[in-house]
Amino acid sequence: MTLAEKVIARAAGLAHVVPGKIVTCQVDLAMMHDSGGPRRVDSKLRTLGAPIWDVDKIVVVSDHYVPAVDADSAHILQFTRGWVAEHGIKHFYDMRGICHVVLAEGGHLTPGMFAAGGDSHSPTGGAWGAFMVGIGATEMAGVLVTGELWVRVPQTLRVLLQGSLANGCSVKDVLLHLCARIGLNNDYRAIEYAGSGMADLLMAERMTLCNMAAELGGKTGIIAPDARTIAALKLAGRQDAVLDPYWCTDAEALVECDVIVELGELVPHVAAPHSPANSVPVTEIGRQKIDQAYIGACTGAKIEDLRMAASVLRGQQVANSVRLLIAPASVATTQAAIADGTLATLLAAGAILLPTGCGACAGLGAGILAGGEVCIASTARNFKGRMGASDSHVYLGSPYTVAASAIAGYIADPRDFLLTNSKASA
Amino acid sequence: MTVLTTSPLIRGRVFVFGNNIDTDLLAPGAYMKGPIELLAQHCLEAIAPSFASSVQPGDIVLAGAGFGMGSSREQAAQALKILGVGCVLASGFARIFYRNAINLGLPALEFDAPDFASNGDELEVDLAGGTVRNLTRGTHAIASPMPEFLRVILADGGLMPHLAKRLGRRER
Numbered sequence: 001m002t003l004a005e006k007v008i009a010r011a012a013g014l015a016h017v018v019p020g021k022i023v024t025c026q027v028d029l030a031m032m033h034d035s036g037g038p039r040r041v042d043s044k045l046r047t048l049g050a051p052i053w054d055v056d057k058i059v060v061v062s063d064h065y066v067p068a069v070d071a072d073s074a075h076i077l078q079f080t081r082g083w084v085a086e087h088g089i090k091h092f093y094d095m096r097g098i099c100h101v102v103l104a105e106g107g108h109l110t111p112g113m114f115a116a117g118g119d120s121h122s123p124t125g126g127a128w129g130a131f132m133v134g135i136g137a138t139e140m141a142g143v144l145v146t147g148e149l150w151v152r153v154p155q156t157l158r159v160l161l162q163g164s165l166a167n168g169c170s171v172k173d174v175l176l177h178l179c180a181r182i183g184l185n186n187d188y189r190a191i192e193y194a195g196s197g198m199a200d201l202l203m204a205e206r207m208t209l210c211n212m213a214a215e216l217g218g219k220t221g222i223i224a225p226d227a228r229t230i231a232a233l234k235l236a237g238r239q240d241a242v243l244d245p246y247w248c249t250d251a252e253a254l255v256e257c258d259v260i261v262e263l264g265e266l267v268p269h270v271a272a273p274h275s276p277a278n279s280v281p282v283t284e285i286g287r288q289k290i291d292q293a294y295i296g297a298c299t300g301a302k303i304e305d306l307r308m309a310a311s312v313l314r315g316q317q318v319a320n321s322v323r324l325l326i327a328p329a330s331v332a333t334t335q336a337a338i339a340d341g342t343l344a345t346l347l348a349a350g351a352i353l354l355p356t357g358c359g360a361c362a363g364l365g366a367g368i369l370a371g372g373e374v375c376i377a378s379t380a381r382n383f384k385g386r387m388g389a390s391d392s393h394v395y396l397g398s399p400y401t402v403a404a405s406a407i408a409g410y411i412a413d414p415r416d417f418l419l420t421n422s423k424a425s426a
Numbered sequence: 427m428t429v430l431t432t433s434p435l436i437r438g439r440v441f442v443f444g445n446n447i448d449t450d451l452l453a454p455g456a457y458m459k460g461p462i463e464l465l466a467q468h469c470l471e472a473i474a475p476s477f478a479s480s481v482q483p484g485d486i487v488l489a490g491a492g493f494g495m496g497s498s499r500e501q502a503a504q505a506l507k508i509l510g511v512g513c514v515l516a517s518g519f520a521r522i523f524y525r526n527a528i529n530l531g532l533p534a535l536e537f538d539a540p541d542f543a544s545n546g547d548e549l550e551v552d553l554a555g556g557t558v559r560n561l562t563r564g565t566h567a568i569a570s571p572m573p574e575f576l577r578v579i580l581a582d583g584g585l586m587p588h589l590a591k592r593l594g595r596r597e598r
């Protein structure tokens with residue numbers, strides 16, 4: 001079986017599953033956030049009048065409407081707190097960071113788990129060798145009372161990453177490249193990232209890969225655990241974590257197709273409005289002026305992402321015509337950025353620090369665009385109107401590319417700046 | 427006896443859309459804080475400003491691949507349901523949207539024939555058999571059958587009434 005099939009089979013209590021079959025799985029963990037969670041499931045639970053199946057398996061995160069910007073968002077956060085208290089939910093992260101990132105920081109996900117999240121970027125959990133899918137609020141209400149979720153066993157599409165990334169390139173570029181190459185409609189497939197290049201990739205990079213399996217339209221993204229996974233789990237407080245070689249795709253398993261990416265040949269990519277599929281090498285974009293550069297989201301504002309931006313911005317200044325906004329993915333990210341000097345570098349270059357949370361990524365928090373404005377963002381999607389006015393324009397790029405563009409005032413190739421920086425420090 | 431809360435025969439005018447109709451178009455973020463009825467009035471307005479005001483109960487949405495891609499926000503399917511859309515036919519659905527639609531009792535059929543109708547044509551959809559008729563053109567085609575498992579949820583009126591039944595409770 002493939003890794004995804006193994007996890008599904010275990011959760012369904014079956015020895016074997018095959019793609020296409022619909023099976024009912026026991027859920028090991030259910031995650032909800034302030035937007036799609038308590039305020040949407042509460043009335044449904046009351047209607048059903050059934051108790052929550054297992055409060056220990058539920059994680060609630062307030063990240064979308066934080067910090068409150070008006071009475072409506074304040075009410076949503078207040079409601080979330082009240083609901084968590086009423087139901088005795090122990091795992092509650094209130095304004096501590098973006099759900100997919102705090103789940104990882106809290107060591108909530110381990111290899112072989114079957115998890116459901118009330119958010120479309122739930123595939124991020126696959127970085128830990130878990131099978132994690134996104135669901136809507138009504139379905140979440142169903143999970144909360146039954147502890148079960150049906151899935152159609154997906155085909156596995158494997159992305160084989162070979163070699164290592166060139167300077168100025170990141171896994172975000174891998175994903176933007178894939179969005180153009182294999183498109184956004186890889187429905188019902190599990191996207192497994194594997195290959196010789198995987199061993200070098202940090203957990204944060206693996207999370208970005210799995211996160212944007214959502215953009216590829218996959219059911220989820222998943223990566224077989226290795227020694228790095230287990231070491232990271234131990235750091236996150238899971239002293240019980242052990243590497244079980246069972247959690248991998250068997251050599252004889254039926255993989256629907258393999259897509260090979262030579263990391264060393266990859267160049268920085270940028271996706272033009274209004275779809276991640278409009279992605280091209282940055283060199284083909286032309287001199288596109290920008291008003292805002294945004295480093296944020298679960299996809300692009302983890303500490304490793306901020307370090308990428310800092311490596312470009314070190315000793316540089318953001319262009320006068322541009323505002324560079326940085327919304328770290330979690331409180332722990334901000335603390336790490338203070339500790340290692342990353343934040344000082346960013347601020348010295350003229351960046352503006354925003355609160356931790358989803359922020360402008362989904363058009364809910366600070367950093368919204370006006371009509372006609374152009375932004376380049378390290379976020380995952382650039383659908384029409386997502387970050388503000390319906391006639392605003394969002395380009396997607398890696399943290400390197402966003403930082404380089406902030407300096408230039410137009411969309412720029414980060415490799416030019418990294419070259420200058422390394423010369424300057426040499 | 428199963429009481430069919432979803433009529434198996436759906437008849438209405440069709441609204442035709444292209445590929446990759448995403449959840450930010452269906453449920454714009456700016457209205458996500460407010461009541462769903464208000465959000466529904468802005469459904470698809472970025473590409474079809476008059477859709478919400480002109481759609482009638484029972485009308486049908488016909489689209490290409492990737493319908494409902496993007497966020498898990500259930501409001502994307504709910505907005506269509508509230509506007510009275512009787513059925514969504516699309517070459518392909520984003521999986522969360524598809525699940526949300528069934529869970530909310532909004533029929534969604536995979537129907538790979540984006541040129542089958544033009545805006546305003548009268549369509550009739552037989553959910554049980556999967557036959558889609560274009561009454562204006564006098565043509566018909568067959569949609570992919572929906573798995574039995576999901577037809578039961580849809581026939582119960584969505585996941586909530588389905589669970590209420592399973593848990594032995596009546597929906598209040």
Ligand code: SF4
Nearest residue numbers: 098297298358361362
């Ligand atoms: S940061 Fe953006 S993509 Fe990530 S969970 Fe929040 S809204 Fe979704």
